[in-house]
Amino acid sequence: xxxxxxxKIREVGPRDGFQSISDFIPTEEKLQIIRSLVxxxxxxxETTSFASPKAISQFRDAVDVLRMAPRKGVVHSAMVFNxxxxxxxxxxxxxxxxxxxxxxETHNRKNVGRCIAESLSGLDAIFQEAKPHLMPVxxxxxxxxxxxxxxxxxxxxxxxxxxxYVAKGADAVILADTTGMGVPTSIREMVxxxxxxxxxxxxxxxxxxxxxxxxxxxLSGLMSGVDIFDTALGGxxxxxxxxxxxxxxxTEDAVFMLEEMGIETGIDLEALISEARLLEKxxxxxxxxxxxxxxxxxxxxAGIHP
Amino acid sequence: xxxxxxxKIREVGPRDGFQSISDFIPTEEKLQIIRSLVxxxxxxxETTSFASPKAISQFRDAVDVLRMAPRKGVVHSAMVFNxxxxxxxxxxxxxxxxxxxxxxETHNRKNVGRCIAESLSGLDAIFQEAKPHLMPVxxxxxxxxxxxxxxxxxxxxxxxxxxxYVAKGADAVILADTTGMGVPTSIREMVxxxxxxxxxxxxxxxxxxxxxxxxxxxLSGLMSGVDIFDTALGGxxxxxxxxxxxxxxxTEDAVFMLEEMGIETGIDLEALISEARLLEKxxxxxxxxxxxxxxxxxxxxAGIHP
Numbered sequence: 386x387x388x389x390x391x392x393k394i395r396e397v398g399p400r401d402g403f404q405s406i407s408d409f410i411p412t413e414e415k416l417q418i419i420r421s422l423v424x425x426x427x428x429x430x431e432t433t434s435f436a437s438p439k440a441i442s443q444f445r446d447a448v449d450v451l452r453m454a455p456r457k458g459v460v461h462s463a464m465v466f467n468x469x470x471x472x473x474x475x476x477x478x479x480x481x482x483x484x485x486x487x488x489x490e491t492h493n494r495k496n497v498g499r500c501i502a503e504s505l506s507g508l509d510a511i512f513q514e515a516k517p518h519l520m521p522v523x524x525x526x527x528x529x530x531x532x533x534x535x536x537x538x539x540x541x542x543x544x545x546x547x548x549x550y551v552a553k554g555a556d557a558v559i560l561a562d563t564t565g566m567g568v569p570t571s572i573r574e575m576v577x578x579x580x581x582x583x584x585x586x587x588x589x590x591x592x593x594x595x596x597x598x599x600x601x602x603x604l605s606g607l608m609s610g611v612d613i614f615d616t617a618l619g620g621x622x623x624x625x626x627x628x629x630x631x632x633x634x635x636t637e638d639a640v641f642m643l644e645e646m647g648i649e650t651g652i653d654l655e656a657l658i659s660e661a662r663l664l665e666k667x668x669x670x671x672x673x674x675x676x677x678x679x680x681x682x683x684x685x686x687a688g689i690h691p
Numbered sequence: 692x693x694x695x696x697x698x699k700i701r702e703v704g705p706r707d708g709f710q711s712i713s714d715f716i717p718t719e720e721k722l723q724i725i726r727s728l729v730x731x732x733x734x735x736x737e738t739t740s741f742a743s744p745k746a747i748s749q750f751r752d753a754v755d756v757l758r759m760a761p762r763k764g765v766v767h768s769a770m771v772f773n774x775x776x777x778x779x780x781x782x783x784x785x786x787x788x789x790x791x792x793x794x795x796e797t798h799n800r801k802n803v804g805r806c807i808a809e810s811l812s813g814l815d816a817i818f819q820e821a822k823p824h825l826m827p828v829x830x831x832x833x834x835x836x837x838x839x840x841x842x843x844x845x846x847x848x849x850x851x852x853x854x855x856y857v858a859k860g861a862d863a864v865i866l867a868d869t870t871g872m873g874v875p876t877s878i879r880e881m882v883x884x885x886x887x888x889x890x891x892x893x894x895x896x897x898x899x900x901x902x903x904x905x906x907x908x909x910l911s912g913l914m915s916g917v918d919i920f921d922t923a924l925g926g927x928x929x930x931x932x933x934x935x936x937x938x939x940x941x942t943e944d945a946v947f948m949l950e951e952m953g954i955e956t957g958i959d960l961e962a963l964i965s966e967a968r969l970l971e972k973x974x975x976x977x978x979x980x981x982x983x984x985x986x987x988x989x990x991x992x993a994g995i996h997p
Contacts, residue, residue, distance in 0.1 A: 388876075570694075596948070596981050596985050597941060597980070598947070601907045601909065601910040603907065604907040634903075638902060639903075641904070642903070642904050675900060679901040679902050
């Protein structure tokens, strides 16, 4: 099977990445990062989250970030958890809302303190808020490829949630490997089954690298025809309690691989690398991204053994 | 295309990994690591190198390591650079010799101080030493998928070296992405071309993760029918001067992915993880492996966002 000629990168660093950073990143710094990503060519972004500031205080400036983020044709998505958040996101200039429900009961309860059915019926208020504004909604399904509490997740649980999203009006679904439990075969099974069942719905893969498989899973997704992937600058995101555990796919690593494969992303790799290195300095910790360490292609200091 | 049902892992940590560690690892510690790898089910290993101790003093105990390494049906390979090294390796109980030549002139000169033609004619003495002992020889081609000094490497340069190896009697060839410049499409192009040209020769892929692509390249190799891959415990190897730069594919990450895909490796993942964690303590630095941080499948502390 052949690869798509173009891939859209959904940069999730400002949401999924910042979420896992406990120290508050000043609003102006967040905006600098967002601006640089846009300047590098990122055209779609999960820009912030309207999670309760009590739960995640990193996002207490969600309104300001969204209001001041550069437009330039960029699609700014905001993650929302209730009608109030949806209203604020829309009023602050969000281009798209993202809702999330986990495909396992235990994970959903740990994540939002409710069972799946409650989460799903809670979505009505969000979709009602979005509708008069013609605001598109993306539905994310967490732990699609395995749950850290329950283990294997039946594909029907994933598709039932997707079905509900689509029925309520979502035009895009994110299949998320929240804790990096998927492997290329699970991607290769789920993607065509999803396409069969939801032929009109945009499919996005959100892959974490907790077990080193994220780039292989991206490749498997590509080979199954997926052309939208979530990635985060420097590979931020994931669990702050596991030192050096990888989070999302580093945006610059994905762009490097895709462009070298002849697949267009529209993103400037050199600019991303500079920004990832700056982010590493800002955060004061080594990030998982590899291209930011080795450089795009020539690296004089690279090892000299086979 | 379908995947092979079994894959052989060639553990290169004791050679490629240790090579990049400047502090001498005491011989007994090396042997402990080698024994644990064998106990975990590793059946083939690059166990040491007969590089000049002046060049790489880590291997000044090559004879002792090779003599005392556990047998149990394990194939112990030793990297050799001249007739003297080959003789010592054979006398110390090596099961197989590995020779290496780079596919780019500049890299070969930096690596061994000779041009490619000199390196290739220097092989005669090694093959002559091996022949009366019926000692098999594997030929490694470094920087097959790109050279950090010269950039793109013409496939003919790679195949000319492989041709010479085969003509001299090598029964296996390692195509090495020494500094992680390959991408899935370059693997997908080179592997079938290699098979066509050398149908009788065993093909091994040696993939580094300098740019985050190694596991995707492994998947691409699998899909092209490759069933032998070099990996290193914890992902050691690579350039010691780039902090946190990934080296080889972490053995435990490869075993995790392959086994989850239903491909047998014969290696005990839990045992590998314990050993990788111990190695991290021994070396006193965080290693690139991911499964060793997140655990094989259940991980209670894993992130709870999509």
